[in-house]
Amino acid sequence: MNPFKLVIKELFYRKINSLVILLTVIVAATVSVAVFTLSKASENETRKIMREQGLNLYIFPKGTNLIDFFSVNNTPAFSEDYVDVLADSKTFDAVRHLTGILQLKYPDWIDPNGSRHQIVVSGYKDEAVQRFLNKQETMGFDVEPGTVHVGALLSVNIPEGEPFRILGKDGEEHTFEIAKRLIEGKGILDQGVAFHLADLQQLLGMEGQINRIEALGCVCHDGRIKNARMQVQSIFPDLEVTEVGSIAEARENQRLMMNKYGSFLIPFVVLASLLISGLLFYANVNSRRYEMGIFKATGKSNSFIVSIIILKAFLIGLVGSITGFFAGSGISEYFGQKIFRFTATDIEPLWNIFGFAVLIFPVLWMLSSWIPALLATQVDAAGILSGE
Amino acid sequence: MLLAIEYDVMLQFEGITKRYKKAGIIYPALEEVSIRIDKGEFVTVTGPSGSGKSTLLNIAGGLINPDFGNVYFHEQNIYLFNNSEFDDYRKRHVGYVFQQFHLIPYLTVFENIRMVCSGLTVAQQIDSYLEKCSLQPLRNKYPSELSVGEKQRTAFIRAIINHPDLLLADEPTGNLDPLNSRILMSLTKEFNQSGGTVILVSHDQDSKQFASRHITLDSGRLISDQKIT
Incomplete structure (x- = not known):
């Protein structure tokens, strides 16, 4: 059977687990994209203010x-x-x-x-x-x-x-x-x-x-x-x-401060989400132990077992990153208009980070599922299937 | 890939010992068991709980490594196989039926069977088995929509769809009513009559009537080994 179809069917069967994992990606992607977009908007705002202030x-x-x-x-x-x-x-x-x-x-x-x-x-x-x-x-x-x-x-x-x-x-x-x-x-x-x-x-x-x-x-x-x-x-x-000295300097300091917050916030949220996601993958694998046992008993290779878990992580990462990108951009646009005076209407989705987000989050979530996937290959098929 | 040479001896257990360790205490599961099973035999294995029946079956299926001894499948020591040879052995030569059915809950009856098939197995072949086992109307039902008998028949088709040489059945009738037990045993006998070798672990004394040989284990030791005529 096509592993892709198998993964899709499992995703929909264990909806809650899949949705919670998806939520972790969305949160991480949304926060990352929003912080990055607002940071960029802040930089543009600073430039604009400096421009308004004249040469310095x-x-x-x-x-x-x-x-x-x-x-x-x-x-x-x-x-x-x-x-x-x-x-x-x-x-x-x-x-x-x-x-x-x-x-x-x-x-x-x-x-x-x-x-x-x-x-x-x-x-x-x-x-x-x-x-x-x-x-x-x-x-x-x-x-x-x-x-x-x-x-x-x-x-x-x-x-x-x-x-x-x-x-x-x-x-x-x-x-x-x-x-x-x-x-x-x-x-x-x-x-x-x-x-x-x-x-x-x-x-x-x-x-x-x-x-x-x-x-x-x-x-x-x-x-x-x-x-x-x-x-x-x-x-x-x-x-x-x-x-x-000018307001621009204060703004620039503010921007640098925001960048510092961003450089703390993004890794913190992403790592926390990855950890939660890793635990959810572990829970998922644990609840599917007899499935893994059946896969092993019917001659499916360890690489097949790893691939269906990694593929699931990839698909969730992909959907989550796309959703998170638009959510993060939307949030930036909404709040940016309230925060930034000069560049309020210029805040738009940063398409150059779209590709990055769509690449990095699936990869990160695949990594978070890696250990659970390896554990899945180690299940004691005999013990599980014989009900011992 | 394994050599496809025909031998009379299908499976040979040679001095198999397996012990489990729990909380520092060692429990013997099998003690120096040697059994030879020929192609086309229908072997039932009985014995009290903890006698080592399931361990014997799982060692034959390559799911448990013995502590000592060798298992030969067509004269090849399966515990010298590498991972891909082991996968190939389980995929092409062994079919498993368990007491608990172990169907994948998010796959339909058809998909549960299709899942284990190699690319060459066609849907038509699955459908003919479904027809034979009276499961055709349930083809697109999920396991949660099936009765226990229907679940076990699905698991049985899954086990034999790739035409394995060896069918390993671990208490397959343990959860079934007498009627469904009889249906399943008939299907198993049919598999055996078509040339397949069966090792069936059971508490059910009735299962003996389908067998050509009966083995009894107790405390991991071979107590009796009788041909049934």
């Missing part, structure tokens, strides 16, 4: 006064070629979104009403494409040449449809199309204007100059600031790196 690493000349740096008080400038050299480096991989910036105070801007203001002007070089990355979506200001993004506080002083006008170092008035009016909450840029770097350099007569590089530190455990500083200074010893 600043690179500038050594010796720069940090009070002046953060209050935009004309800090030393350096060549914008530094950005390209860093982007082209084989060893500098601790950051993303390298952006050369020239940021200065412009002390005497006259708004369309004739009022004079001290504003902050920032010129953004196009984000460098690092040699180990494909072109990414720009994270900082993507300002087209000839246009500006105007901060919220300046924007109220410029009527709709008007261009942005500013006097250059050459004494001429320069006009820029306002491509974007920024909303409040951009910090110092609320009172500033974002230019394309080349436009600002020309306006201020600082061609080829920047005074900071901003970047996004990677999401990594090994101290991104320390790592980034070491990498930058191995290329340019005259540069320094500092980091802006």
Whole structure:
């Protein structure tokens, strides 16, 4: 008789035992998939928050006064070629979104009403494409040449449809199309204007100059600031790196904590389920001792006896892992929408772990049935069948 | 695979000793038993409980290793077989019938028989046995739906479906009423008359009337061995 048919018939005959074993796989698979999916969602959320927070690493000349740096008080400038050299480096991989910036105070801007203001002007070089990355979506200001993004506080002083006008170092008035009016909450840029770097350099007569590089530190455990500083200074010893603390950091810590929980929870649940399952397989084999005796008495080999138990474990593992994958994904989606603010709608089943789950759980459950299967081959057929 | 050479001596027990140990005490089951069983014999084995009848049967079926002695099947020592030869011996040369039937509860009557068949045994052959044993209408019933007599007849077909050389029956009528006992014994006799060798362990004195030879054991020793004419 086909062992597959035999296994299926036995599965349905001992429904309770089969269902409880199936439940252990479903629980293990559900928890594993849910924790993994939520962990991934948390990572995406962290990235998104970091993106919302803006670039968080600043690179500038050594010796720069940090009070002046953060209050935009004309800090030393350096060549914008530094950005390209860093982007082209084989060893500098601790950051993303390298952006050369020239940021200065412009002390005497006259708004369309004739009022004079001290504003902050920032010129953004196009984000460098690092040699180990494909072109990414720009994270900082993507300002087209000839246009500006105007901060919220300046924007109220410029009527709709008007261009942005500013006097250059050459004494001429320069006009820029306002491509974007920024909303409040951009910090110092609320009172500033974002230019394309080349436009600002020309306006201020600082061609080829920047005074900071901003970047996004990677999401990594090994101290991104320390790592980034070491990498930058191995290329340019005259540069320094500092980091802006942010919610993102707290989020990242939260994510790392969740990963730690996950790395404890998944093995704990899987091992506990395997243990319960192993005991259930043992109980199953024990209740089928006379069946095993009959198999032996009728000349079925030990490998046949092992195979029908292992096959049962495989089938339960397969069905349990598929069910657990969808249950875990569903739970992640349901609770993820309540937990994550920015990526709530992005939580979807991780199909790349589907194959993994469908492979690993049947294998684990086959292993959990291994000892009971071997015990099944050792039953005393004579004693059992003769009723001794 | 075993050699398919025909010998008159089918099974030979040579100085078989088997002892069980329970709670540190040794119980002798068989003590230096030597028996020769020829092809086509119908041997009944009787004796009081604990006399070693079932042990003898299980040693013949390759389910228990003797402590001492040899068992020859067609002059081949079965306890020198490797695992696959042992499986082959039990599958092709031995059929078992037990007092407790031991049908697989989740298989139908047909499937219980089909389970032990080699690929060559066709459904038609099973059906003809079912017909002969008045089980055809119960072909797709489960053991829980059968009477004890029907269960034992199913177990009997399972034991002989592969045309074994040797049928080992351990108290097959122990749970049956007189009518069903007689039906089963008739079927067993029919198997014997078609050339099969039978060793039947029984308390039932009536079973002797079907036998060609009667062996009595007591305390693991061979007390008598009589040919019945």
